[in-house]
Amino acid sequence: NAGVTQTPKFRVLKTGQSMTLLCAQDMNHEYMYWYRQDPGMGLRLIHYSVGEGTTAKGEVPDGYNVSRLKKQNFLLGLESAAPSQTSVYFCASSHPPGLAFNEQFFGPGTRLTVL
């Protein structure tokens, strides 16, 4: 049982390049989330999904796109990377609210630097 995994762990991009971050979970969770964490800012929600085929915007969605084609995977895309997107990106998953143990489980993070 791997929990939540993220690939890659590290990446350096040049301004204007594109990339996709992959998140996978093996806990059969309906809900999945993408956050970014910056010094002094805390974790901020980028996009989230409440089920396969559905996505919604979070607090800071601009410059990012997501897809949830399979229940266990949640992809985060950067179409044209900017230095302001330098951050640590965390994926998380959970059961829906109302169920016991509906806390969010986090992946190990992806450290992205945009030059």
Place this chain on the structure above:
Amino acid sequence: GQNIDQPTEMTATEGAIVQINCTYQTSGFNGLFWYQQHAGEAPTFLSYNVLDGLEEKGRFSSFLSRSKGYSYLLLKELQMKDSASYLCAVRTGGGNKLTFGTGTQLKVEL
């Protein structure tokens, strides 16, 4: 809007007790979570409060007062491994979305 406040840093002595406070002003409230995050690692779940009162889990306890918009995390018998950032997060609205505070960096000293 959502506003969650926590102290930025705290220092405590090994074996002692420390209380980390969290105050929140949010539009809607549907539960408060505490997470622990060691440097360079993922946040891990510590506790959850949705009703007023104290929840105890071993050396960790968390308290909630919804009328005051206030919670605290109590850590007893501090150990060096408890040195970490402690994140307060409030769930509001649908989608099980969380709004996080900026975290409290706790340093445990000998």
